[in-house]
Amino acid sequence: MLVAYEYRGHMEIGIIGGTGAFGSGMAARLASWGHRVRVGSRDVLKSSATVTKLHDQWDLPDGVLVPCGNEVAAKAGVVMVALPWSSLKDTIAPLGPVLVGKTVLSPVNRISPSRQGPLPVRSGDAAAWELQQMLTGSQVATAFNHLPARAVSNPKTELDSDILVCSDFVDAFKVVEEMTRSAASVRPVYVGPLVHARAVEDFTSAIVSANIQNKRQSGLRFTDHVK
């Protein structure tokens, strides 16, 4: 059964893999936008160390970041998966029953490092598509795929980007809208169904490559020709 997420002024968000470069940055960012975030990990001590570090770096109210295991993070109202794509199946499949009825956000990019910089993985489906196949009772959506972790995790950086959301469920887009409501320069854009997730994930490698080539931390903006 799919249950529409009910917004109550702030969200309780769980991040699976919340100790990584991207997940920890998103945890602090989301907390700075007014949400309560469960920072999931395979190791609760590692999660506690991450939360302590984030509280030192960011000026956050006590208790908005909660250290926990991935299983506890998965019990939050909205869940973000911030894992390397190669570890999705082993980590997420066992959490499937806990994630039934929830919006599951995937910033996961199916890209791999190379000597020329990151490259899209040519074979196979998008990570978000794979997640949706695994989590048939959940509403999976791409989100935040193009934001560089270095920018996300820097408290002095105001994020300035569109967020491309692909999902077979429009309600999942509404969740991203609520999540980013207090972030003035972050605009979620609904792309359409998950079939477009592959293009969104692949484009990340082009953005990362452009940022390396041009020594920038650029995000992505759609422009409007008709004002």
Ligand SMILES: NC(=O)c1ccc[n+]([C@@H]2O[C@H](COP(=O)([O-])OP(=O)(O)OC[C@H]3O[C@@H](n4cnc5c(N)ncnc54)[C@H](OP(=O)(O)O)[C@@H]3O)[C@@H](O)[C@H]2O)c1
């Ligand atoms: N880095 C970026 O700039 C960026 C930007 C946008 C999107 N993304 C996407 O966000 C995701 C996370 O990126 P990241 O750079 O933060 O990755 P990461 O640091 O390599 O890994 C994130 C976390 O995943 C957990 N993990 C690592 N290997 C695992 C395994 N084999 N099994 C289970 N858990 C494992 C670890 O948490 P524990 O050890 O605490 O369990 C780790 O801290 C990726 O899919 C990436 O494509 C990254």
